[in-house]
Amino acid sequence: MTENEQEIGKSFDIYDLHILRILLKDSRTPLQEISKEVGLSTTSCWNRIKKMTDSGAIQSYTVKVDLARIGYQDTVIVQVTLESHSEETLYEFGRALESIPEVLEALLISGDYDYFIRIAVKDTRDYERLLRERLYKIPGIRHSKSSFVLRTLKKVETPLD
Structure with missing residues (x-):
């Protein structure tokens, strides 16, 4: 976090946080x-919202979608280890993931695996298709481990939810 970002974070008061919770x-x-x-x-509220938007604290206004209602019944967590950790490999892997619409989130992580990827699929056959046609065609994957999400116990975007 940069010094400027730290200063912005310090400038939020209880009113700003209350406004954020509502939004x-x-x-x-x-x-x-x-x-x-x-x-x-x-x-006053408008000025505070504008200040939070201008500072980048509010990045966008969006909708929440129930994935199951639009046909994506399952979520799969995929942990991936790459053959190489060069900047080029990481960059190309990230670009490849961006081109796969079912990839909801991809995190470069520390530990036994390099990436933690959250994928939405219609069912197990759809996931098998995605593996064959998209994920396993990305060069440089050494190992992957998949886990189907059985139930989501908690999901929030921020600690303010």
């Missing part, structure tokens, strides 16, 4: 509702 629940909450719940004027 995390529903980013379409009207400004008047936010103001009423937080106990500030609409102008």
Whole structure:
């Protein structure tokens, strides 16, 4: 974290955090509702939201989608070890993952594996297809281990949820 990012983090008060919690629940909450719940004027709330957006603390407004309702019944966690750890290999692997729409999240990690990848699939046959047609065609994979998610116990985007 840069010095500037640390300063931005320190400038958030209880009102800013309250506004963020409201927006995390529903980013379409009207400004008047936010103001009423937080106990500030609409102008003050708008200025705070603008400041958080300008600083990059609020990155976007989006929707949450129930993946099962759009046909993606299963989530698979894949741990991957690469043959090489050169900058080029890591870069190319990351680019390849970006081209696979089913990859929801890819994290470069420490430990026994190099990557932790969260993938949405329709079923086990769909996952087998994705492995054959996409994942295993990425050069440089030494080893992978897959685990199907049985149930999600907790999922939040921030500790403020």
